[in-house]
Amino acid sequence: MAYLELKGLERDFGTVKALDGIEISLDQGEFLSLLGPSGCGKTTALRLVAGFDRPDKGSIVVDGKDVTHVSPSKRDMGMVFQAYSLFPNMTASQNVEFGLKIRGRHRGDRHKRVGELLELVGLAQAGDRYPHQLSGGMQQRVALARALAIEPRVLLLDEPLSALDAKVRLQLREEIRRIQLELGITTLYVTHDQEEALSISDHVAVMYSGRIEQMGSPAEMYSSPATPFVAEFIGTMNRLEATVLDGGTGAVEYGGVTLTVNAARDRARGSRVLVLVRPETVELVPANGDGDPNTLVGDVVTQTFLGPVTRLKVLGPGTDLIADVATAKAATLPVGTRVTATVPAEGARLLELSDEEPLPSIPEEPGPSGQ
Amino acid sequence: MMARLRRIAPSAYIWLFLAAVYFVLPLLATFLFSLRSNQTGKCCTLHSYGWVIHNGDFWHTLKISFVLALETIVICLVLFVPTVYWVHLKVPRLRPVIAFIALVPFVVPPIVMVIGLLNVYRGTPAWFYDKPWGILCAVYVILAFPYMFFALDAGFRSIDVHTLTEASQSLGASWPTTLFKVILPNIRVAALAGSFLALAIVMGEFTIANLAQFHTFPIFLQYVNETQAYPAGAVTLMSFGITWAAMLSLLFVGRGRGARPTLIAGGR
Numbered sequence: 001m002a003y004l005e006l007k008g009l010e011r012d013f014g015t016v017k018a019l020d021g022i023e024i025s026l027d028q029g030e031f032l033s034l035l036g037p038s039g040c041g042k043t044t045a046l047r048l049v050a051g052f053d054r055p056d057k058g059s060i061v062v063d064g065k066d067v068t069h070v071s072p073s074k075r076d077m078g079m080v081f082q083a084y085s086l087f088p089n090m091t092a093s094q095n096v097e098f099g100l101k102i103r104g105r106h107r108g109d110r111h112k113r114v115g116e117l118l119e120l121v122g123l124a125q126a127g128d129r130y131p132h133q134l135s136g137g138m139q140q141r142v143a144l145a146r147a148l149a150i151e152p153r154v155l156l157l158d159e160p161l162s163a164l165d166a167k168v169r170l171q172l173r174e175e176i177r178r179i180q181l182e183l184g185i186t187t188l189y190v191t192h193d194q195e196e197a198l199s200i201s202d203h204v205a206v207m208y209s210g211r212i213e214q215m216g217s218p219a220e221m222y223s224s225p226a227t228p229f230v231a232e233f234i235g236t237m238n239r240l241e242a243t244v245l246d247g248g249t250g251a252v253e254y255g256g257v258t259l260t261v262n263a264a265r266d267r268a269r270g271s272r273v274l275v276l277v278r279p280e281t282v283e284l285v286p287a288n289g290d291g292d293p294n295t296l297v298g299d300v301v302t303q304t305f306l307g308p309v310t311r312l313k314v315l316g317p318g319t320d321l322i323a324d325v326a327t328a329k330a331a332t333l334p335v336g337t338r339v340t341a342t343v344p345a346e347g348a349r350l351l352e353l354s355d356e357e358p359l360p361s362i363p364e365e366p367g368p369s370g371q
Numbered sequence: 372m373m374a375r376l377r378r379i380a381p382s383a384y385i386w387l388f389l390a391a392v393y394f395v396l397p398l399l400a401t402f403l404f405s406l407r408s409n410q411t412g413k414c415c416t417l418h419s420y421g422w423v424i425h426n427g428d429f430w431h432t433l434k435i436s437f438v439l440a441l442e443t444i445v446i447c448l449v450l451f452v453p454t455v456y457w458v459h460l461k462v463p464r465l466r467p468v469i470a471f472i473a474l475v476p477f478v479v480p481p482i483v484m485v486i487g488l489l490n491v492y493r494g495t496p497a498w499f500y501d502k503p504w505g506i507l508c509a510v511y512v513i514l515a516f517p518y519m520f521f522a523l524d525a526g527f528r529s530i531d532v533h534t535l536t537e538a539s540q541s542l543g544a545s546w547p548t549t550l551f552k553v554i555l556p557n558i559r560v561a562a563l564a565g566s567f568l569a570l571a572i573v574m575g576e577f578t579i580a581n582l583a584q585f586h587t588f589p590i591f592l593q594y595v596n597e598t599q600a601y602p603a604g605a606v607t608l609m610s611f612g613i614t615w616a617a618m619l620s621l622l623f624v625g626r627g628r629g630a631r632p633t634l635i636a637g638g639r
Contacts, residue, residue: 052537072540083531085538089556098552099542143538150542 001064003028003186004154009058011044018044019055020210029184031177033197036207042190046158049188051075062153078147082159084139086131092118092142093127099150117145120179137168144176148183155180155187161196173200194234198222206230228351231276238282238321240275244268250345255318259294259343263350276349282323283342284312284333295340296321300333314341398608405604419605428591429606436588439503440573443511444566447519452562455523456554459532470524473517481578485510489583503585511573518568526561567617574614
């Protein structure tokens, strides 16, 4: 039986449907990230689990017990907030000790536990410091230690890294995962950063408009997006709107060029499809004038250096592609070079589009300063 | 560069001198006046201060005003801290409404207010209507409302009430524990600022106490002023000193033990 279950959760704010039938099932010790753009309902879902809000419909079950109407102070959920939430009047140690005091733990036990947890988050020497004497990263570490001190049934993290700078964010997310694995604590993590979600989670649930679009392992989400939205949100994806020419061979027409896509086999002729191609699977070579199969021709219009790879944007008649190529190779394809882009027949994914279905657009996420 | 930044313009010294003269000169004049002998009118004797210290009414009215101030402060804190907390947490749209209501004691003249309130309270039990601890305190709570509200409001604005409350609750704290252990310590300076403003009001309020015929410290001050010229100077300076002592104790208590002090708009 699952340890944490969210069953048909619905929540409306006036006319806005913040959550629309959320179903999540998580085993003990698993790490699930709720991923999505601003306003998709991920924080609302987390607040319902924490008990700070009540669902209009549905229930929340932890370890077989329905906690939907249990007050937050009695749920035993450890929570780390997006905003710095340490109590300013208490030192780091006193913050960590707070929940233990509430539970009436013996003084000696409390001090031992506080020491262990500060050690765990790498702040054994900072126990006597007040929050304003700690950096943002240190404050979030203390907040994590404080949430873990009460030995929560579920650990809830609401974009805990969004206010931190990139380097600290990277370091702390690895630490969160290490600690989570070490303690084997069931964790629900809210983020809008897909790289963050993919790198530390056992499962990722992509949310959009109050619904879960797709839930699966990070690898599944990346390689097999189930909807155009997920395809767009997880990683970078070329989206080629095409029409099936021959379901037998997998031939599709895109921009006046015939491409073979294995995933298009058995599709009805004339059906509208979205061919999804990861930039790293597109091969670029200088154009040689031959009309090779499965190729599109265009000019390199921009190059973006990303370290080991460089991202090239290729535009041509009916062609709009991005491709990630090894940086060394990118040097041989400067801006203005006419190139041939080979779309892999094997690796491309295919989603069927209804005639009226528009392609999803993803709202922009506010930066940390705007949170 | 640093030297240039630290350099103070000569005109600043002139303004500082003028400000000092403006504030210090009346005090100095009052002090010198209070040192004159009541019999001869000549300087310099501490007789007026002795007269004040040995005057039973001075201590009696001072005690009444201090107890009244304490009572007013306690009632204000008990009433307004949870109210302002709740407004910030649950119904922030009511904040402007309460802020508007808080301005009423500024707008209504004291004479109008006291007549109205005396009529409202007429018919209440004697222990309330005839004693300063009852009706006078009730009026002072109304007078202190704007000062206490705006001081507390500034305190609550300076902290993240929602996150602190939710963090406390997620750790298992009840509402009272959250209020007393988490919220109150973080608005301590605001509460103290409001408290001492309330103290200053009670220690200086004359009109209402006089119309309600209670003998408070300002009434004694006025009586001495009318009957004893030199001791009046002494008692004025002493009341000034008492107020300053209260303000300094605010600074002392508000410094805390290392936690960042809450910024107070309207605090002194």
